[in-house]
Amino acid sequence: MTINENGRLRIAIQKSGRLSDSSQDLFKRCGLKISLADRKLLAHVGNMPIDLMLVRSSDIPGLVMDGVCDLGIVGDNTLEEHALQRQLNGEPSAYDKICSLKFGGCRLSIALPEEIDYQGIQSLDGMRLATTYPRLLNRFAQQHGIRFETCRLNGSVEVAPRVGLADGICDLVSTGTTLEANGLKEVEVIYTSKAALISGDKPLSGTKAQIFDKLLPRIQGVLKARESKYIMLHAPKNKLSEVITLMPGSETPTVLPLAERDDRVAVHMVSTETFFWETMEQLKDLGCNSILVLPIEKMMR
Ligand SMILES: Nc1ncnc2c1ncn2[C@@H]1O[C@H](COP(=O)(O)OP(=O)(O)OP(=O)(O)O)[C@@H](O)[C@H]1O
Ligand SMILES: O=P(O)(O)OC[C@H]1O[C@H](OP(=O)(O)OP(=O)(O)O)[C@H](O)[C@@H]1O
Ligand SMILES: [Mg+2]
Incomplete structure (x- = not known):
């Protein structure tokens, strides 16, 4: 075939x-x-x-x-x-x-009922943990020289301790809302994923x-x-080098003249780094104005 x-x-x-x-x-x-x-x-x-x-x-x-x-x-x-x-x-x-x-960013974590006094990885020894990921969990156990039993659930894993199926769980966590809603606390992150x-x-x-x-x-x-942004601003000519130093990832900014302004120029650049409000405030303090940070739809080198 x-x-x-x-x-x-x-x-x-x-x-x-x-x-x-x-x-x-x-x-x-x-x-x-x-x-x-x-x-x-x-x-x-x-x-x-x-x-x-x-x-x-x-x-x-x-x-x-x-x-x-x-x-x-x-x-x-x-x-x-x-x-x-x-x-x-x-x-x-x-x-x-x-x-x-x-x-799809999340982490695979071990979580236990909130009331359990967790003293570190050894506290997990001998426990029974419900999970969709028994192989990753067993690898973690071996790496840390602890033993526990796993039982497999393909979804709604967080309910297992409450119904007596397991002492704790090992499941995916993102915001932590599901753990909190089910009276569980995250005690060990065993894997991070995207x-x-x-x-x-x-x-x-x-x-x-x-x-x-x-x-x-x-x-x-x-x-x-x-992850990139297109940044445009007007800057005082005499502060140009300071302005460019402040701009994140500013390798080759474009500097353009402004109509009827000899003392100011327009600066355009693509930034591949996060552009923080703090940087905008610093640029403003240097005398920049009309600062625009725009999303980019497509890029090709
Ligand atoms: N809360 C979350 N936040 C962010 N990403 C998550 C979250 N939960 C799961 N993921 C990621 O998304 C993937 C798919 O999760 P989802 O719950 O949609 O499907 P599943 O139940 O794991 O699998 P299947 O499609 O086989 O039913 C997970 O393997 C993980 O990589
Ligand atoms: O930390 P949180 O933001 O609360 O997210 C975590 C929850 O998200 C996933 O389940 P999902 O909602 O995909 O349901 P499922 O069990 O049906 O896959 C995961 O299995 C957790 O239960
Ligand atoms: Mg899921």
Whole structure:
């Protein structure tokens, strides 16, 4: 049986959940025309030879490692857990992480009921912890020379201690609201995660490699644009060098004359660093005005 050999690049993304909107948005920003009809699980991109396969997040590492999909977007946590499980089973677990994406940020943490007196990692010895990530949790236990029992729950893990299923949990945390709502406190962060773009470890075939070579710079351009800002301001000519020093990442600012003003110039630049209010205030103190910080939609070097 030949799988995935129709000359179209196949990308697995989460069907619905924490990563699905951001994954679709990333490809839309890359200029891909995606029309996702209700319940359609394989969507053809209209203007590029790419198909998006909509699946459960937990299936994405396996689909990419087995070559069913060429690329995938998945959380580091899911990827690492799956790879560890496959290694234990003696199954192929190789993949390439192409880049980290800037969404889906969370941490995998151990949490215990608030009333428990936690004295450090040794307090976990002998406990029973509910988790969706037993392999990552066991690795942590081994690294710290402690033993505990794990029981697997695929969702609503935070309810386990209250119903007597476990002493504590190991689950994903972002704002901490779910822990707090369920009377739990975070005691150890065992892994930090973001969404990642992955591929299998074998090189793509000719046509697919060409599609990928077109897509990757667009993805990188979207990521770069997201963290970059276009800054414009008017500055006194005699303070120009001080102004430029203050501007974050100001390698090659453009300096333009202003109509009917010999003492002031316009300065334009792209900043790839965070532009803080404090910097704007300092620029103002130097005599700058009309300071604009604008988002950038696309970038290509
Ligand atoms: N609270 C959160 N904040 C930010 N990112 C999160 C959060 N919870 C999960 N994630 C990230 O999003 C991924 C998908 O989470 P989500 O809960 O949508 O799906 P799931 O239940 O883990 O998986 P599946 O799609 O297989 O049902 C997680 O693996 C993690 O990387
Ligand atoms: O720290 P917080 O911001 O509260 O987020 C943490 C919650 O988010 C995730 O669950 P999700 O809401 O995705 O539900 P699920 O268990 O159905 O996957 C995770 O499993 C936690 O329960
Ligand atoms: Mg979830």
